[in-house]
Amino acid sequence: MKRYSVFAVAREALRYHSGWERAWASPEPKKKYDVIIIGAGGHGLATAYYLGKNFGITNVAIIEKGWLGGGNTGRNTTIIRSNYLQDPSAAIYEKARSLYETMSQDLNYNVMYSPRGVMMLAQTQHEIRGYQRTAHANALQGVKTEFIGPERVKELVPIINISGPRYPVLGALWQDRAGTARHDAVAWGYARACSDMGMDVIQKCEVTAIRREGGKVVGVTTTRGDIDCNKLGVVVAGHTGVVADMAGFRLPIESVALQALVSEPIKPCMDVVVMANTVHGYMSQSDKGEMVIGGGADGYNNYTQRGSFHHIEETVRALVETFPMISRLKMLRQWGGIVDMTGDRSPIISKTPVENVFINCGWGTGGFKAIPGSGWAMAELIAKGEPGPLAEEFSMWRFREGKFIDESVAAGVAH
């Protein structure tokens, strides 16, 4: 692989960009791999990358039914933060956030990580108490975060209306090292690095069955034929229920739509990310100037990557109160993704009832920020066959044992 650098850019500029090579290969599937990962979203690709990087396992295929990052990884609003309440969450999200800081250098691919700061508004007394509690928990966990008052909020975000009639801004939980990154670049950067290690990234190949012998996985059946493997990682987000069904087990997961929208581009007006969880709206400004807006998840089971209009209306209504200047902004595009929701709004990184099948799912509305940490933990689980410290609390059996990792807080969402 030729490295990207300022010299490469200069060299290519001089020869009309004729020398760039393909970022990753598109090989035909082999007969057998040590490890197959189903799903080339961020989590699947990161799993493969750390299998190679941390454990030297490179006879790996990542199989994707659509295109790279075409699932939720390419549909999300890219908020990255790590100030969660519970210890296991803070550990894995902070691991991920810190890996994001050096990801561009690590992958030699610009993922445009922008640690611009993420602010979660407290708009009810309940939220003030909740976020103060989180700030204290974060202090104990070593995650740098602070609770700030309304004046500081206004200073950081001049366009905010802190004295709205319904939901005045009473304070905020502020993490200044949090931010955003370019979602596609995360998928592409990992794919390029995996391909460079000799792994096969196979797109347009849908897994239709999981073949087992004596309670153990032996391979998968795909739209491009049978492929054998010793170990299988299932990392398919919204389609987790469908793929788990192929392996013969159920999960505590339901799939629903989550939508986002972007406005026409405007001059720079807000250089941090603002989330308002009580009213279900969050917003940031992209480098192109578009306001990127997301809201709460739709309520019913859905696999169509389309949501209901009234959820968008609710989100925008709430944000217009908090940011009056957006009231006449035109919206350019709107889309949906299918998110995998668990009962406690925390993910699952776990062994399964089928030997050598491992699952990584349940990231729901908030897993973009977790991609490198999740891949790190999942790679360890697959390589060793047992979860390491980052993954052990996220077992699929925690529900049965009553060991929830409750991140649903007041709003019932965890972006």
Next chain:
Amino acid sequence: MLTLKCPYCGVHADETELHPGSEAHLKRYGPGSSDDEFEGYLFMRENPKGVHFERWRHVYGCGKWFLAARDTNTLEVFGTYSAQTTEPPQEIKEAITAKRPGWSWREFQ
């Protein structure tokens, strides 16, 4: 927008009048049941890409809970029916079979 007919008051209610209540026909377990049974009932879900039975509440109407049969992959509604039942009525089953031959749902088909 999703529209469901409330089987109690007969109103064709659009989604903004309704509240979704997740999977229907859960088999309830009580004291003396095994951990497996409790786990299945409380947490595990079918979550199919296809025919789904689910609960809805007509919150901004008569306020009652009812059940619906719907396809999660096409958003097509096969019909709605009373919540006072452990299985969909025959006409709902037939409506599904007409469009999705061979469908099944845990203990019935």
